[in-house]
Amino acid sequence: NLCDYQPIDARCGMDERCVVGRGCVTGPATDCTTDVDCDDGDPCNGVETCIVERRLCLAGRPVDCSDGNACTTDICDPAVAGMCRYEPAPGCDAAAGGPDAGPPCDPFDPTSDFTGTFSLLPGQACDAGLGGGYNVSSTTFSTAGGTLTVRAGTFTLTQSPAPTTGSFDVSGSNGCASVRLTGEFMCRGMWRGTWTINHTGTCATMCADGTANVVGL
Secondary structure (H helix, E strand, O other): OOOOOOOOHHHOOOOEEEEOOOEEEEOOOOOOOOHHHHOOOOHHHOOOEEEHHHOEEEOOOOOOOOOOOOOEEEEEOOOOHHHEEEEEOOOOOOOOOOOOOOOOOOOOOOOOOOOEEEEEEEEEEEEEEOOEEEEEEEEEEEEEOOEEEEEEOOEEEEEOOOOOOOEEEEEEEOOOEEEEEEEEEEEOOEEEEEEEEEEOHHHHHHOOOEEEEEEEO
């Protein structure tokens, strides 16, 4: 190869530099040789990678914790499983109608409202291979015979006797894991809680145990 290419930063815009093979880019110059060299210590903004051939660090994709609900504050928190946690937004408590509350909150009645299907955010999933694992994107609540039953994917979680308040604590297991889901209904159509899972059998080698803050909408 008899050709040589030298970058000319002056031909790029302000705060840009020229990288051979890519053109004008933003970001600091690096001498990275591994992805570790590019790690900025913030997992919430994604995992940085090193393009060794160009000695260039590429930014990662930020963690998206958006649950599409105006009544929750979505927070990336590396300390929790899944790195997402959700807190009630101002004005979204029992005194609904505040500036951030959105539609009025219908009060929860434990004698009739432990029923219905709710999207689980963030969803909980693990691919254990060979058809194993689980993918839980929703939960279905029902009561019968004095027992609260929550179906979450292939898990059947129960609490007996059924709760008499808006708080619940259901648990159950299948061939892959044991799950405990605790939470509290904030409104008739919304709850927040904690998903705790411990894996068994084949799933134990493929999936990580952990706890995640979740909401049901």
